[in-house]
Amino acid sequence: MARWRPDVQEAEATPEGLWLRRREFLRLGAAGALGLAWPRRPRAASGPSGTALPVASRADRAGGEAPTPWEDVTGYNNFYELGTDKTDPARLAGSLRPRPWTVTIDGEVKRPLTLDVDALWKLFPLEERVYRHRCVEAWSMVVPWVGFPLEALVRRVEPTSRARYVAFTTLLDPQQLPGQRRAVLDWPYLEGLRIDEATHPLTLLAVGLYGRVLPGQNGAPLRLVVPWKYGFKGAKSIVRIRFQETQPATTWARMAPAEYGFHANVNPEVDHPRWSQARERRLGEFLRRKTLPFNGYAAEVAALYTGLDLRRNY
């Protein structure tokens, strides 16, 4: 039964000891938090695991920086189809069955393809490319991807003159991708590139990491890697690659058009409305470092955007 009376008496009665003790716990709290959450180097590293891939060539495209440890690359992921916390995808990736897996390449092409993902990558020599990976959330890592240039696939399917854009679609299957049971984003995840971006030699279709088959949480079995763009451009677990005349709708740009654009080129001068993009935290480092225009790949890709207002086309 509800009793209603002023709650003064009990509060008034709280004894003097607390005021003194608060300094104690403030000190304790400060010391505890500051001393203990230092970034530490990898746990008793388990190292890369999974089926090894035949890598024909290797290229360091990250200026000699050491790759982020396997445990971090595969344990800290944004893949909302497998949960929205960074550690969810690694935990939930077991539900994703990346083999067998059919990929369809169609649209404005003369030779459309529908084939198994393993048959697809076997059409091309696999390359290891160590790239910087910059997330729109202002953290970054260095990843030794294994894959083949998208350009090679584009040449093979022979786009028509009307093919001005390439659209990528992620698997839609709430059984395999339990994150899709909640409408956090508009599923399936859609991404896209201009055809000149898609055929740029840096643009990669990745099937592996650290010489091994791509783990589920990193977008197995096939994902896009565009190192001069924010990470969300890299569609994961791709089932369809479609060539088209019109600019494709892309998931994040549809979700929050003021915050995420179609281009999404890494640009320290254009802030995300809610945080600065001028600096980033490389995983494993303590202080933030300056973000480089086009994530450090400006010499190769800046010419693609000559005459484009990068402030408006973020």
Add this chain to the structure above:
Amino acid sequence: MEPRARHRWQRAAAFVLCTAPLLKLAVDAATHGLTANPIEAVLHRLGFWTLTLLCASLAATPLHDLAGLAWPVRLRRLLGLFAFSYAVLHFLWYLVVDQGLEVDLVGVDVVKRPFITVGFAALVLLVPLAVTSTDGWVKRLGYRTWKRLHRLAYAAALLGVVHFLWRVKADTQKPAIFAAVVGALLLARLVPPVLARLVPGRSGP
């Protein structure tokens, strides 16, 4: 147990519970339980516990008025001070560790980014509440004024929830839960006066 001893035990237990998240942080830091981005993980956890303890402190009055429990009210000051402490740690972590003490940049953030503006406002609102949390201040202000001043906690909790809601990219589930809890705790305060009006003479001051 005699009441004074029981109250001491209750406070001690609450104190231990309120420091447990820091202990957990320490354990996780030592066992790689803070993800590959521990600085961000700590920032988020400190924010989470600020909101949780604010909710806990706001639960004392409804638990007293609606369930007749006295002990939560006795712990309210401790909970409120812990909420403030976590808020201060959250801000300091952001300023010193996350932003590397770049005061200019943090100043820009506070002015320019609405989610940081409201979070900072919530912290500022908690300062006078922490300062006047002593028995001495209750006497100096008089209970009525003191109580009115401490209603700022409602605003701080609401701003804290907005801070969280405006920070997330797409998944609003967690901030929505906090919004529901804070909303329920504030609405629960309306129940006794409304009941008193509906049922005259049933109870009331």
